[in-house]
Amino acid sequence: xxxxxxxxxxxxxxxxxxxxxxxxxxxxxxxxxxxxxxxxxxxxxxxxxxxxxxxxxxxxxxxxxxxxxxxxxxxxxxxxxxxxxxxxxxxxxxxxxxxxxxxxxxxxxxxxxxxxxxxxxxxxxxxxxxxxxxxxxxxxxxxxxxxxxxxxxxxxxxxxxxxxxxxxxxxxxxxxxxxxxxxxxxxxxxxxxxxxxxxxxxxxxxxxxxxxxxxxxxxxxxxxxxxxxxxxxxxxxxxxxxxxxxxxxxxxxxxxxxxxxxxxxxxxxxxxxxxxxxxxxxxxxxxxxxxxxxxxxxxxxxxxxxxxxxxxxxxxxxxxxxxxxxxxxxxxxxxxxxxxxxxxxxxxxxxxxxxxxxxxxxxxxxxxxxxxxxxxxxxxxxxxxxxxxxxxxxxxxxxx
Ligand code: HEC
Ligand code: HEC
Numbered sequence: 001x002x003x004x005x006x007x008x009x010x011x012x013x014x015x016x017x018x019x020x021x022x023x024x025x026x027x028x029x030x031x032x033x034x035x036x037x038x039x040x041x042x043x044x045x046x047x048x049x050x051x052x053x054x055x056x057x058x059x060x061x062x063x064x065x066x067x068x069x070x071x072x073x074x075x076x077x078x079x080x081x082x083x084x085x086x087x088x089x090x091x092x093x094x095x096x097x098x099x100x101x102x103x104x105x106x107x108x109x110x111x112x113x114x115x116x117x118x119x120x121x122x123x124x125x126x127x128x129x130x131x132x133x134x135x136x137x138x139x140x141x142x143x144x145x146x147x148x149x150x151x152x153x154x155x156x157x158x159x160x161x162x163x164x165x166x167x168x169x170x171x172x173x174x175x176x177x178x179x180x181x182x183x184x185x186x187x188x189x190x191x192x193x194x195x196x197x198x199x200x201x202x203x204x205x206x207x208x209x210x211x212x213x214x215x216x217x218x219x220x221x222x223x224x225x226x227x228x229x230x231x232x233x234x235x236x237x238x239x240x241x242x243x244x245x246x247x248x249x250x251x252x253x254x255x256x257x258x259x260x261x262x263x264x265x266x267x268x269x270x271x272x273x274x275x276x277x278x279x280x281x282x283x284x285x286x287x288x289x290x291x292x293x294x295x296x297x298x299x300x301x302x303x304x305x306x307x308x309x310x311x312x313x314x315x316x317x318x319x320x321x322x323x324x325x326x327x328x329x330x331x332x333x334x335x336x337x338x339x340x341x342x343x344x345x346x347x348x349x350x351x352x353x354x355x356x357x358x359x360x361x362x363x364x365x366x367x368x369x370x371x372x373x374x375x376x377x378x379x380x381x382x383x384x385x386x387x388x389x390x391x392x393x394x395x396x397x398x399x400x
Contacts, residue, residue, distance in 0.1 A: 038088075038398045043183050047190045052081040058139070060213045061390050062251060063220030063323075064281055071139045071210070076154060076203045078210060085187045086208025088397050089201055094177060095161055097123055097168035103160065103205070106132040109394050112327025113212060118335025123168035131335040134328050136214040136391060137321050142286040146317045146333045149307050153206035158198060171198040183400020214323035215281075217389030218257040219265065219382070225252040257386050264382025267375055272347070274379075276365040282321030283387075290315035291366050292351030293332045295359035301333065314361040324391060326384045340380045348376070 046052060055077040057069045065071075072078055089095065093102040106120045107113045113135040115121075120132045130146055138144065144156035160166040161174055178184045178196035185195060192200040225248040233245050257265070268274040277285050294301035295315050304313035317333050331337040337346060350368035352358045371379070 036398050038183055038400045040183055040186065043186055043400060046084065047081055047187065053079050053191070055079055058211050061215035061220070062224055063215040063217065064213060068139060073152065073154070076207060078207045079191070081187065082191050082204050082207045083211055085191060086204035086206070087394065088399055089205050090208055091396055092399050095167060095169055095174050101167050107135045112136070112324055114328045116329060118330050122163070122166040126165040128165055130333050131330070133320060135209055135212050137282045137323055138212070139210040140282050140321070143318065147304050147306050148288060148318050153209050154202045157202040157205040174198070174201065181400055212392050212394065214391045215389050216255070217323060217387050218255045218261065219386040220389060221251040221255040222257050224248045258381060260378045260381040261386035264378035264380070265386060267379050268382055272369055272371065272379060273365065277319045278322055282323055284319040284321045286319065288313060288316035288318055289363040289365065290359055290361045292353065292359050292362050293336060294334045296353045296355070296357070300359065312361065315359050322383065322387050324388055326388055340383050341376065344371070344376050344379050
């Protein structure tokens with residue numbers, strides 16, 4: 001399989017201009033779609049590109065696993081044309097009941113691929129019960145949703161379109177629309193060999209989502225460089241190793257962690273016990289834990305219990321990844337914590353509710369932490385400075 005860096009892939013696809021470095025496409029905007037339509041000639045030309053239908057494995061930034069092939073389902077190989085189609089569908093508000101809500105409305109690239117609101121607002125201004133998680137690094141997710149009820153990105157993508165308070169549409173109507181819009185029909189036929197269906201549309205969206213990475217943070221560069229400090233490189237002759245060494249050293253020099261962030265990292269993996277759950281390439285163990293959020297009142301948030309029916313899973317939610325966490329406030333499944341300092345104070349209290357009570361199902365990995373002011377600041381600095389890196393630049397597409 002070919003390997004293509006996702007940014008190149010997205011810039012190369014179709015005749016859209018590409019943003020090279022920054023995050024923001026529109027200042028303060030929530031605009032969906034670039035004005036104008038994608039001409040049939042443009043679509044035809046991009047579908048005819050020689051590598052448009054060649055399966056590839058994306059390459060993530062520093063910190064992601066070097067080989068991501070195990071994260072791509074066998075029945076949904078990624079191709080440039082499929083990712084590009086998924087990108088259009090992701091930004092297309094016509095997949096909602098009144099033509100106003102797209103996936104990007106609640107998971108917008110300008111807002112850390114979320115909506116920066118405690119809970120999301122769907123069609124006709126309806127509020128949902130939980131906060132929209134980010135779409136960054138979802139390629140690594142073993143399950144999707146706070147309670148993990150979707151086993152794959154494909155299964156997840158089917159949900160919002162038909163959800164009456166999210167996009168308020170039906171897949172029947174969505175299929176009809178995608179077959180009627182000639183530019184879409186042309187792409188579905190070329191990529192999947194037939195007209196649009198719920199299955200093929202969700203496959204395309206999932207393939208697109210697998211290109212949205214966050215990584216290459218000072219922490220990732222630090223981790224990549226660290227093993228080399230134990231090697232004696234002085235008399236090394238292996239050219240490949242020398243090249244990797246030099247790249248790692250340069251990466252660390254160009255992306256330094258502040259001293260405070262370094263101390264925060266020690267705490268994170270040490271006495272603050274964060275890495276009991278936040279481990280792995282995106283700092284998530286992909287497991288479910290009750291850390292004491294939304295557990296007050298007569299109806300505590302059921303979390304994983306809703307899927308398994310096992311008492312021990314009451315109030316347990318999936319450990320979120322932490323890359324670029326500074327972009328996705330407010331925090332937790334109910335958006336109840338506004339800042340990263342509030343998050344650390346919650347852990348310092350040992351996950352108790354604000355009135356001092358404690359969920360009977362609280363994880364045994366959550367207990368009061370002995371942290372002074374400086375240590376709290378250092379942990380916040382690690383989350384903010386240490387874990388902020390690059391995000392795949394994605395241009396909001398013109399639509400067919
Ligand atoms: C009205 C807002 C809204 C819209 C529109 C929406 N989402 Fe979401 N999305 C959410 C919320 C809220 C959740 C969390 C729900 C839960 O866990 O119960 C979520 C969860 C997800 C997740 C799981 C992430 C994780 O970490 O587990 C993915 C992936 C996702 N959405 C992608 C999409 C895609 C693709 C679309 C379009 C087909 C879409 N969303 C449309 C609000 C929205
Ligand atoms: C027992 C496992 C566990 C431990 C230990 C733990 N976390 Fe978490 N963390 C979670 C879970 C689960 C959530 C989501 C909880 C929810 O929303 O219901 C979370 C949420 C977060 C969030 C918010 C993420 C978001 O997208 O909203 C941050 C930031 C965070 N943790 C940082 C830390 C830090 C820093 C520590 C150490 C002081 C820590 N965590 C310790 C499991 C854990």
